[in-house]
Amino acid sequence: MGGADVDSAGPATPRVVVVGAGPAGVRCAETLVKAGIRPVVVDEGRRSGGQIYRRQPENFTRPYAALYGSEAAKAESIHRTFDSLLEHIDYMPETLIWNIADNHVYTVCGNRQRALAYDALILCTGATDRLMPVKGWQLAGTFSLGGAQVALKSQACAVGSRVVFMGTGALLYLVAAQYAAAGATVAAVLDTSALWRRVAALPKLLAQPRALWKGMLLTASLYRARVPVYFGIRPVAIEGSDDSGVAAVSFRDSMGKTRTLACDAVAMGYHLRPENQLADLARCEFRFDQPTRQWLPLADRDGRSSIDDVYLAGDGARILGADGAEASGELAALAALEDSGARVDSSRMDSLRRKLVKLQRFARGLNQAFPWPAAFAAELVDDTIVCRCEAIRVGELRATLSVTGSREVNRTKAFSRVGMGRCQGRYCGNAAAEIIASDGGVAIEEAGRLRAQAPVKPLPVALEKDS
Amino acid sequence: MAGRFQRLGEAGRRSVSIWVDGEPVHALEGDTLMVAMLNHGDHLRRSEFDPSARAGFCLMGACQDCWVRTEEGARLRACSTPVQENMKILTSRLEGTWAELT
Numbered sequence: 001m002g003g004a005d006v007d008s009a010g011p012a013t014p015r016v017v018v019v020g021a022g023p024a025g026v027r028c029a030e031t032l033v034k035a036g037i038r039p040v041v042v043d044e045g046r047r048s049g050g051q052i053y054r055r056q057p058e059n060f061t062r063p064y065a066a067l068y069g070s071e072a073a074k075a076e077s078i079h080r081t082f083d084s085l086l087e088h089i090d091y092m093p094e095t096l097i098w099n100i101a102d103n104h105v106y107t108v109c110g111n112r113q114r115a116l117a118y119d120a121l122i123l124c125t126g127a128t129d130r131l132m133p134v135k136g137w138q139l140a141g142t143f144s145l146g147g148a149q150v151a152l153k154s155q156a157c158a159v160g161s162r163v164v165f166m167g168t169g170a171l172l173y174l175v176a177a178q179y180a181a182a183g184a185t186v187a188a189v190l191d192t193s194a195l196w197r198r199v200a201a202l203p204k205l206l207a208q209p210r211a212l213w214k215g216m217l218l219t220a221s222l223y224r225a226r227v228p229v230y231f232g233i234r235p236v237a238i239e240g241s242d243d244s245g246v247a248a249v250s251f252r253d254s255m256g257k258t259r260t261l262a263c264d265a266v267a268m269g270y271h272l273r274p275e276n277q278l279a280d281l282a283r284c285e286f287r288f289d290q291p292t293r294q295w296l297p298l299a300d301r302d303g304r305s306s307i308d309d310v311y312l313a314g315d316g317a318r319i320l321g322a323d324g325a326e327a328s329g330e331l332a333a334l335a336a337l338e339d340s341g342a343r344v345d346s347s348r349m350d351s352l353r354r355k356l357v358k359l360q361r362f363a364r365g366l367n368q369a370f371p372w373p374a375a376f377a378a379e380l381v382d383d384t385i386v387c388r389c390e391a392i393r394v395g396e397l398r399a400t401l402s403v404t405g406s407r408e409v410n411r412t413k414a415f416s417r418v419g420m421g422r423c424q425g426r427y428c429g430n431a432a433a434e435i436i437a438s439d440g441g442v443a444i445e446e447a448g449r450l451r452a453q454a455p456v457k458p459l460p461v462a463l464e465k466d467s
Numbered sequence: 468m469a470g471r472f473q474r475l476g477e478a479g480r481r482s483v484s485i486w487v488d489g490e491p492v493h494a495l496e497g498d499t500l501m502v503a504m505l506n507h508g509d510h511l512r513r514s515e516f517d518p519s520a521r522a523g524f525c526l527m528g529a530c531q532d533c534w535v536r537t538e539e540g541a542r543l544r545a546c547s548t549p550v551q552e553n554m555k556i557l558t559s560r561l562e563g564t565w566a567e568l569t
Contacts, residue, residue, distance in 0.1 A: 044528055046547070046549075051527055056477075056497075057497035057549070058497070059480055059481075059496055059497045060477050060480075060497060061477065061479075062476060062477065094547075128525060128527065128529045129525065138514070138517065138519050138521075139519060140471070140509060140510045140519065140520045140521055140522035141471060141509075141522060142524065143522075143523070143524055143525075143526065144524055144525045144526070144530075146525065146526070146527060147523070147524060147525045147526035147527065147546075148526075150526040150527055150546075151472065151502070151526055152475070155497075155498065155499060155502045156474060156475050156476040156477040157472040157473060157474055157475060157502055157505075157506070158472065158473040158475055159471070159472060160471060160472070160473065161473050182475045182476070183475050184473065184475060242517070242518040242519040242520060243520055244509060244520075245471070245509060245510065245520060245522060264471070265471070275529070385517075388524065388530075388532065389516075389530075389531070389532070390516045391514060391516035391517035391519075392516075422530070422531035422532070422534075423525075423529065423530045423531055423532075426529050426530065427524070427525070427529075427530055457528070457529075457531070458531060460541070460542065
């Protein structure tokens with residue numbers, strides 16, 4: 001790494017580590033730099049922007065409007081801001097933080113490892129797709145919704161020649177519309193949420209009228225592109241073969257009629273789940289968020305976690321989307337500055353807090369309009385794979401519950417290996433908890449939370465110390 | 468074997484040649500290994516736990532479904548590794564599995 005050695009910074013300047021260079025991490029770093037701090041920004045990505053404003057490689061030529069649509073100005077602002085910060089920060093791209101202990105983050109880049117001490121740590125770790133298994137989702141050609149968007153945005157590719165979009169949430173419509181606009185064939189959009197839920201959620205969605213209007217325009221663009229859109233569906237199976245992958249999707253429509261659509265790819269997702277393994281390793285407390293049925297790290301309105309010196313911002317803390325990430329990234333930086341004794345602009349903090357309250361209301365509306373289909377878990381047929389990594393079936397998980405009497409996710413993981421594979425429970429964890437709850441007859445929060453383990457992602461076996 | 472992915476633009480980039488399991492694969496500069504391989508074929512590897520072919524899942528380095536390896540044995544995440552001229556990739560596993568050992 002170029003730049004100053006962060007470990008030798010004078011005692012007067014707090015050593016601040018920002019994790020992530022998406023909208024939260026960029027606004028956070030910008031705010032720290034403005035206050036005279038030189039933060040270290042550690043990011044797994046090869047270029048800044050995070051997933052939502054992911055940048056295409058340097059030799060690609062598509063303009064911002066083609067890549068980011070109505071959000072082009074925001075994306076460009078995030079990228080330009082970060083580029084202008086480069087000489088004022090220590091930027092570590094393509095770098096994973098695999099552990100946190102004793103006020104140090106442990107990084108790995110390629111096969112070089114390093115420990116960095118911090119006085120304040122601001123986690124802007126983002127989110128990944130939240131998945132509910134469906135029979136056949138292990139077949140080649142099934143991708144997460146976010147993954148399908150990455151293929152288009154950062155590589156100018158569609159994930160198949162006929163793509164079905166299945167799941168629920170705003171991202172479902174956004175990615176399908178982006179595919180249609182880019183010239184891909186969208187076989188259908190299959191939304192598990194009924195249309196009436198959107199009407200019922202209107203009062204909350206009106207907290208962000210512009211975002212609501214953009215959502216309506218997206219849906220209209222799908223109708224103009226003659227993409228069939230089904231509401232209130234129940235996924236039945238992704239069909240195909242072990243060798244050649246996805247060939248069709250079958251589902252029950254809102255009238256209960258089973259339909260089958262030919263396709264060679266499925267992009268699937270049910271909104272997002274926070275990436276909060278690092279908050280867990282930093283020993284932050286978590287709380288169960290009943291409306292979304294998932295665990296979130298505890299944070300005050302400004303992003304202070306339960307641990308001194310650890311701050312949380314962006315979708316890794318609360319799923320509020322890109323605008324919320326920008327606001328919460330700036331606010332968490334201001335909170336960290338305030339706690340270090342610096343003078344901060346309290347009216348700016350108030351205005352960011354007000355913005356986040358509105359976005360929280362909008363997020364609740366989205367959650368009401370496009371709920372996580374928890375009830376599907378109980379209906380999964382036994383031969384559905386729940387853990388894609390190790391091909392563990394729902395029936396095997398149910399048998400484990402029945403034989404061991406376990407009703408807790410970590411214990412069940414030890415017996416069944418669900419959550420122990422390469423993805424470390426990122427894509428099976430939500431569903432496994434629902435299956436434990438429904439089969440075991442316990443409340444979902446009693447099934448508990450998969451504990452994060454270091455390393456938070458697989459590491460190469462041979463690491464060298466970076467001096 | 469037809470390509471799984473479909474290119475929708477950015478076709479004017481410089482060509483890059485890589486080798487996958489000894490076969491030449493035509494890629495474009497800026498492609499990830501995953502994009503190069505899935506524009507050429509329909510999968511990246513076989514699952515070590517069931518008979519299914521796998522083609523990746525999350526494309527953002529979270530699921531680890533897209534592991535391939537170099538001829539030297541280094542493991543690569545195909546979704547986040549850019550192609551380089553003359554890269555030599557193997558899709559077979561390095562590790563044995565219990566089924567193969569018995």
